[in-house]
Amino acid sequence: xxxxxxxxxxxxxxxxxxxxxxxxxxxxxxxxxxxxxxxxxxxxxxxxxxxxxxxxxxxxxxxxxxxxxxxxxxxxxxxxxxxxxxxxxxxxxxxxxxxxxxxxxxxxxxxxxxxxxxxxxxxxxxxxxxxxxxxxxxxxxxxxxxxxxxxxxxxxxxxxxxxxxxxxxxxxxxxxxxxxxxxxxxxxxxxxxxxxxxxxx
Numbered sequence: 001x002x003x004x005x006x007x008x009x010x011x012x013x014x015x016x017x018x019x020x021x022x023x024x025x026x027x028x029x030x031x032x033x034x035x036x037x038x039x040x041x042x043x044x045x046x047x048x049x050x051x052x053x054x055x056x057x058x059x060x061x062x063x064x065x066x067x068x069x070x071x072x073x074x075x076x077x078x079x080x081x082x083x084x085x086x087x088x089x090x091x092x093x094x095x096x097x098x099x100x101x102x103x104x105x106x107x108x109x110x111x112x113x114x115x116x117x118x119x120x121x122x123x124x125x126x127x128x129x130x131x132x133x134x135x136x137x138x139x140x141x142x143x144x145x146x147x148x149x150x151x152x153x154x155x156x157x158x159x160x161x162x163x164x165x166x167x168x169x170x171x172x173x174x175x176x177x178x179x180x181x182x183x184x185x186x187x188x189x190x191x192x193x194x195x196x197x198x199x200x201x
Contacts, residue, residue, distance in 0.1 A: 027092040028194045029062075030100070032125055034132075034187035036070060036085040039106055041181030042118050046074040047081040049183060050105040053089060053125070054167055056098010064089035072109050087187070100125045101167045104183050106138055117159050119180030122167040131188045138180040 032053075039047050052067035070085040091100065103122040107115045119138030126132045141158040160166065165175070 027060075027094050028196065029190075029192040030091045030093070030125075031190040031192075032087060032089050032091075032100070032187055033190070034087050034185060036083045036087065036104075037184045037186055038080050038082045038084075039181055039183050040080045042079070042081075042106065042108070044108050044118075045079075045081065046072055046109045047083075047118065048072045048107050048109060049083055049085070050107065051085075051087075052103050052163070053100050054103060055091060055093075055100040056095075058095035058098055059091050059093045059100065062090040062092050087185075099127060102136070102185070103163060103166045104136055104138065105163075105166075106181065106183065120160065120166045121180075121183060123185075126187060126189050129189050129191045131186070134185040134187060136183045136185065138183065139177040140180050142176045142178050 036049055036051060039049060049070045050067075051069070055061075055066075064087075066089055068085065068087075070083040073081040073083060075081055101122050101124050104120070105117065106119040106121075108118050109115055117140060119140050121136045121138035123134055123136040126134075141160065
């Protein structure tokens, strides 16, 4: 079960941050405030998540971090790992091409301190203002039969050489994958000056 979501607190947070967007008027601005809430549906506990935001060349990061990593959560009951990791970024742009995407990697930390990849995933940042609850489904490469056999006995498994394959669909169709778990997010989106570019906000 995902942690409770209070829309009133969300909109209060939006109102308290709008003054930060009043300093730049020449470009359209996107402010993303929220958190990685939890991960569920994975075969083992002790999970953490690496995340990043990819945006096109027309987008400029004004404030905040565009990538990060959560802590490890090892729940004693249930299959939900609560991450509760904040996201707070501010972009400016003069074009809509390359709208930001959030890409994720879910990892498992075993008792010996080794990290195994459990899943890749990505989702588009919502393009409408307000508070949003998102579920990002994940997948992992299967590899050949030797790699699958080794994964079953000693862990590990194939990983992507480039994270671009997660959110760029050019060569992703070549991959053989299996479904993994889900990552749950809460994102609040503030748009400013997008009406100058024909986008109603």
